[in-house]
Amino acid sequence: MMAHWLAVAACGVVLSSAPAYAQTAPGPAAGEPVGGPVVQSSGVGGEEIVRGLWVTRWEYHNPAEVTALLSRAAALGITDVFFQVRGRGDAFYRSNLEPWGEELTGRLGGDPGWDPLEVAIREAHARGLRLHAWINTFPMWSGLTPPPPTRPEHIYHRHPEWIVANRAGITQRLGNEFGYVSASPANPHVQAHVQSVVLDIVGRYAVDGVHFDYIRLPGRDYSYDAVSRGRFLRESMATNVNINYVKWQADEITRMLERISWSARARRSGLILTATIIGHYYQAVGIYAQDPVAWIESGALDYIIPMMYTPSGAEFVKMIEGYSDVLPPEKIAAGINLGEMPNDPYTVAAQVHMSFLAGMRGHVLFSLEDVDRLIWRNPRRGDLYTYLEGLRRTRFVAMRPASQLQEEEAQAAVLEVDPRLIPGLANAAILFIFVLP
Numbered sequence: 001m002m003a004h005w006l007a008v009a010a011c012g013v014v015l016s017s018a019p020a021y022a023q024t025a026p027g028p029a030a031g032e033p034v035g036g037p038v039v040q041s042s043g044v045g046g047e048e049i050v051r052g053l054w055v056t057r058w059e060y061h062n063p064a065e066v067t068a069l070l071s072r073a074a075a076l077g078i079t080d081v082f083f084q085v086r087g088r089g090d091a092f093y094r095s096n097l098e099p100w101g102e103e104l105t106g107r108l109g110g111d112p113g114w115d116p117l118e119v120a121i122r123e124a125h126a127r128g129l130r131l132h133a134w135i136n137t138f139p140m141w142s143g144l145t146p147p148p149p150t151r152p153e154h155i156y157h158r159h160p161e162w163i164v165a166n167r168a169g170i171t172q173r174l175g176n177e178f179g180y181v182s183a184s185p186a187n188p189h190v191q192a193h194v195q196s197v198v199l200d201i202v203g204r205y206a207v208d209g210v211h212f213d214y215i216r217l218p219g220r221d222y223s224y225d226a227v228s229r230g231r232f233l234r235e236s237m238a239t240n241v242n243i244n245y246v247k248w249q250a251d252e253i254t255r256m257l258e259r260i261s262w263s264a265r266a267r268r269s270g271l272i273l274t275a276t277i278i279g280h281y282y283q284a285v286g287i288y289a290q291d292p293v294a295w296i297e298s299g300a301l302d303y304i305i306p307m308m309y310t311p312s313g314a315e316f317v318k319m320i321e322g323y324s325d326v327l328p329p330e331k332i333a334a335g336i337n338l339g340e341m342p343n344d345p346y347t348v349a350a351q352v353h354m355s356f357l358a359g360m361r362g363h364v365l366f367s368l369e370d371v372d373r374l375i376w377r378n379p380r381r382g383d384l385y386t387y388l389e390g391l392r393r394t395r396f397v398a399m400r401p402a403s404q405l406q407e408e409e410a411q412a413a414v415l416e417v418d419p420r421l422i423p424g425l426a427n428a429a430i431l432f433i434f435v436l437p
Contacts, residue, residue: 047303047330047361048079049079049361049362050079050080050303050333050361050362050363050364051077051078051079051080051362051363051385052078052079052080052081052082052305052333052362052363052364052365053073053076053078053080053081053082053364053365053367053368053371054082054084054134054364054365054366054367055069055073055081055082055083055084055134055367055368056084056367057084057085057087057092057101057103058103059367059368059369060116061103061104062112062114063114063119066116066119066120066123067119067123069368070120070123070124070127070129071123071127072368072372073127073129073368074127074128074129075383076371076383076384076385077383077384077385077386078129078384079129079130079362080129080130080132080208080209080364081120081124081129081130081131081132082132082134082211082364083116083117083120083124083131083132083133083134084134084135084136085116085117085133085134085135085201086098086133086134086135086136086197087101087103087136087139088136088139088140088141088142088180089139089140089141089147089154089155089156090102090108090154092104092116092117093115093116093117093118093133093201093205094115094118095152095197095200096152096200097152097193097196097197097200098152098154098155098197099147099150099151099152099153099154100112104116107148108147108148108150108154109148109150109151117133117201117205117207118205121205121206121207125206130208130209130272131207131208131209132207132208132209132210132211132272132274133201133202133205133207133209133210133211134211134213135197135198135201135210135211135212135213136180136213136214137194137212137213137214137215138180138182138183138184138185138190138194138214138215138216139180139181139182139183139214140155140156140162140163140180140181140182140183141154141156141174141180141181142174142179142180142181143174143175144174144175145174146174155183155193156181159189161187161225161226161227162183162184162187162189162190163181163182163183163184163225164181164182164183164184164217164218164222164223164225165184165222165223165224165225165226166221166222166224167221167224168224169224169225169226169229171225172218172222176218178218178219180214180218182214182217182218182222182223184223184225184227184228185215185216185217185223185228185249185252185253185256185289186223186227186228186231186232186248186249186252187225187227187228188227191252191256191259194256194260195256195259195260195263198210198260198264199260199263199264199267202264202267202268202271203267203268206268207268207271208270208271208272209271209272209273209274209302210264210271210272210273210274211273211274211275211276211305212257212273212274212275212276213275213276214276215253215257215275215276215277215290216253216277216278216284216288216289216290217246217249217287217288217289218288219287219288220245220246220286220287220288220289223249228249232245232248235248246286246287246289247289247291249289250285250289250290250291250294251291251294253289253290253291254291254294254295254298254300257273257275257295257298257300257301258298258299258300260273260300261273261299261300261301272302273300273301273302274301274302274303274304274305274333275290275292275295275301275304275305276304276305276306276307276335277290277292277304277305277306277307278290278306278307279306279307279308279309279310279319279335280318280319280322281306281319281322281323281325281326282322284306292304292306292323292326292327293326293327296327296328296331302331303330303331303332303333303361304323304327304331304332304333305332305333305334305335305364306319306323306332306334306335307335307337308320308334308335308336308351309335309336309337309340309366310340311340311341311344311347313347313350313351316351316354317354319334320334320354320355320358320360324358324359324360329358329359329360329361330359330360330361331361332360332361333355333360333361333362333363333364334351334355334360334362334363334364335363335364335366336348336351336352336355336363336364336365336366337366337370338365338366338367338370338371338373338374339366339367339370341374342370342373343373343374345374345375345387345388345391346391348374348388349388349389349391349392350392351363352385352388353388353392371384375387
């Protein structure tokens with residue numbers, strides 16, 4: 001698959017007029033109801049192209065800020081906004097299951113007097129944007145001190161038995177190297193609670209999608225809590241099969257997603273379900289108990305978003321190759337962290353373009369603050385994709401046989417892509433070409 005998409009570049013697609021990602025998402029038609037059809041865009045493999053943006057729970061504090069950031073997203077040419085509504089066992093919408101997020105008022109459980117998710121849906125749909133409710137799936141809490149008393153009671157206090165444990169059976173502590181204290185994915189009560197949270201959201205809010213983040217183990221040395229370990233041993237003895245523990249944990253996450261998918265889509269037709277996943281496929285599967293192939297093939301998710309967080313062209317291609325070898329590219333959207341490439345819009349333009357050359361669903365950018373920092377030098381301050389396309393047409397990713405490159409044709413700098421990563425193209429060079437007037 002990798003050879004295929006790079007060969008497309010060699011055939012001249014990179015020299016074409018503005019590609020699909022440079023098309024601005026239209027707003028709603030006159031008289032169209034809020035919550036109706038939102039984005040009409042060119043598709044990949046019959047699927048709508050995604051030009052996404054993650055909006056964190058730290059980026060809004062009042063309705064005016066939500067309105068402003070969604071207006072900004074629409075002006076940038078974004079199609080999909082992943083709006084964080086659950087961080088660490090809390091809620092950024094009205095919930096009877098979990099307390100209000102601390103970031104809204106400075107106090108966990110403090111009612112802000114408005115509903116961020118309700119405002120975000122209304123303002124997104126008014127601008128022709130798809131709005132995905134972004135939840136941190138297994139994180140329970142973070143920091144050095146436990147959450148204060150709240151109503152409803154926080155799950156950290158209500159269910160301490162849900163917390164993951166290491167191989168020695170020691171429960172994960174606050175202030176650990178992972179940042180969050182996490183709930184155990186294989187605990188049936190944890191799975192039921194996550195499902196209740198999702199069904200509460202899709203049952204009461206006109207979201208276009210639900211996005212699962214941190215849907216993984218903290219690492220392969222977790223979770224050896226009593227409940228998970230007991231279930232694993234009983235199932236191993238019952239089947240008399242030697243089961244890999246990380247694989248068993250991954251299967252538990254997959255089954256949870258399948259149940260959530262079935263029940264959530266029964267409540268809201270057309271719901272889009274996605275998940276963030278570790279950037280390298282082999283790490284996602286072998287360390288963090290994530291099984292994207294099962295998630296896609298079972299129909300539990302519509303597409304995945306690997307965190308391809310790197311400024312290196314070589315590593316970015318390797319990440320694309322890892323996932324495109326096991327999944328149809330239209331089931332993948334590249335997660336691009338702009339914070340990894342400060343003051344480097346050319347690399348961002350290259351990664352965005354490469355994601356489309358690979359035939360992927362699109363990409364999701366982190367985050368709005370970094371987008372604004374990226375394009376501050378753009379005097380138009382308008383459509384991000386017009387800006388990136390302009391950069392690409394000035395310095396575009398191209399591939400030609402090394403023997404054909406001539407110094408007088410262009411001033412070129414080699415991009416960090418090892419041709420050995422690309423089967424059958426060992427004699428090729430991948431270049432940034434400066435197009436001269």
